[in-house]
Amino acid sequence: MQTHFSEEDLKKPHIREADRVLRSCVHCGFCNATCPTYQLLGDERDGPRGRIYLMKEMLESRDDDDQVTEETRLHLDRCLTCRNCETTCPSGVEYHTLLDIGRAEIERRVPRKASDRALRYGLRKALVEPKRFQALLKLGQTFKPLVPGALRDKMPPAPVDAGVRPEGKRHARQMLILEGCVQPGLSPNTNAATARVLDRLGIGITPVPEAGCCGAIDFHLNAQEEGRARARANIDAWWPHIDKHGEAGIEAIIQTASGCGAFIKEYADILADDPHYAAKAARVSELALDLVEILRDEPLDNLTLKESRTLAFQCPCTLQHAQKLGGAVEEVLSRLGFSLTPVSDSHLCCGSAGTYSITQPALSTQLRDNKLDALEAGHPDVIVTANIGCQTHLAGANRTPVRHWIEIVDEAISTQESPLATHNA
Known part of the structure; x- marks a missing residue:
């Protein structure tokens, strides 16, 4: 695509980046x-x-256009x-990079109404801590009947007890795990189940309570500097466990929410111009792995199922399109002996x-109902996914139960401890 930026424009880093993508x-x-929204609208x-044309015209125009x-x-807001x-795309266009630039630019040029700004500010403050x-x-949950209808539908019941987390320090192999911002409240059993499954494989989880929200919520609500600040804070929290001064450091930083994982893998890009954090961010992005990237390389034959339910797997966009891990969870579940239904x-x-x-509640609900129709076509016992946002959204329809896939694996594994875990204790 031909662009028309002046030499003065191209001195600006965001315009140079936009020019490259365009x-x-x-x-x-x-x-x-x-594109889901194009199919609907x-x-x-x-x-x-x-949207690319809209952003091109905006970036090439003067501020008073x-x-x-x-x-x-x-x-731009309607884009998911x-x-x-x-x-x-056959040309490898980095659309999401251009969208981040375009959204920041439109925010600067066309300020939102006060009500819209208040909603977005409220979401950021309510969700990230x-x-x-x-x-x-x-x-x-206590006063659910009094909650406004739009939010009441998204209010899940109180989660079940997460159970016991094994003490990770007893294993030679150590990894970190992102606890997340909303997942500890909405699904505390997800990371607890992860710790139990990894424990059976001889892998321990080193707790880092200082690490918080990955920064994605701020960043994608156009509070990009706040998102970068959260990335820096997490890097500071993790770095002592990574840089061990000659000792063996942790093997990986695990994410069980694919949305967080996709964003942490981009720390290297969003902090590339920060002289104090660029190198550290690149190392963190290198160590960041979705849980399935760990399990697919482990000897799963050591995990014995005591039951096997029929599952439909909903592959989050952040797993299949951002992290390019489509099919990975399905492969692990199949190797473990689960039956998976086809999903159109x-x-x-x-x-x-x-x-x-x-x-965007109207579009979101339409997409959710279409997705559930596809997932339920094979009559699964449970729908499983790999991202807390997808899990909560799909479960909000009150149709087929929706869980994180690692919870189902944890429940189905025999209570007998793996020989690997005992050997490495």
Whole structure:
């Protein structure tokens, strides 16, 4: 795609980056074929190609150009950032990079209404601090009939007890795990189940309570500097366990929420221009692994199932399109002996997309119901997924039970301790 930036414009880092991405696009339109919002709305401006044109025109225009309006922002807001288009694109266009630039630019040029700003600020403050979120969640669950309808539908019941987490220090192999911001309140058993399964494989989890929200919520709600600040804080929390001054450090930083995992793997990019953190961020991104990347390389024959339910796996966009791990969880579950039902249009987004289900409720609900129809077509006992946002969003329909896949694995494994765990204790 031809661009028309001046030499003065190209001195700005974000314009140089946008120019690079734009020039890789050949405007073929293949991306529209797999874009969830384009399929629902049929508007070119609600597909990746149309949004690319909107961002190009905005970035090339002057600040006082009256063609850049709230309508421009509406079409950018409707994007799920599912990155399905990147999987489809034959030219390797880094659409999400351009979208981050475009959203920051439209935010600067066309300020939001006070009510919209208040909603986004409230979401950021309510979701990113685990203790605050858990307190608000407990309050909402206690007084659920008084919660406004839109939020009441998203209010899950109180989670079951997470059970006992094994003491990780008894193993020679050590990894870190991101506890997350909303997952400890919504599904505390996810990381506890992860610790139990890894314990059976001779892997311990080193706790790092100082690490908090990955920063994705802030970053994708156009508070990008706040998102970078959270990334730096996590790097500071993890770094003593990574840089052991000659000793063997941790093997990996595990994420059980694929949305967090996708963002942490981008720490190297979002902090590339920070002279104090660029090298550390690159190392953290290198160590960041989704849980399935750990388990698929382990001797799963040492894990014996005592039961096997029929599952339908919902592969989050952040797992299949951002991390390029489509099929990985299904392979692990099949190796363990679970029966998986086929899922049509498995590449399409469920509509959760971080805070999208709150900021774009009508589109999100339509996408969720379409996804559930596809997942339930094979009559599974349970729907499993790999991201807390997808899990909560799909479960909110009160149809088939929705769990994190590692919880089902943990429940199905024999209570007999693995010889590997005993050997490495």
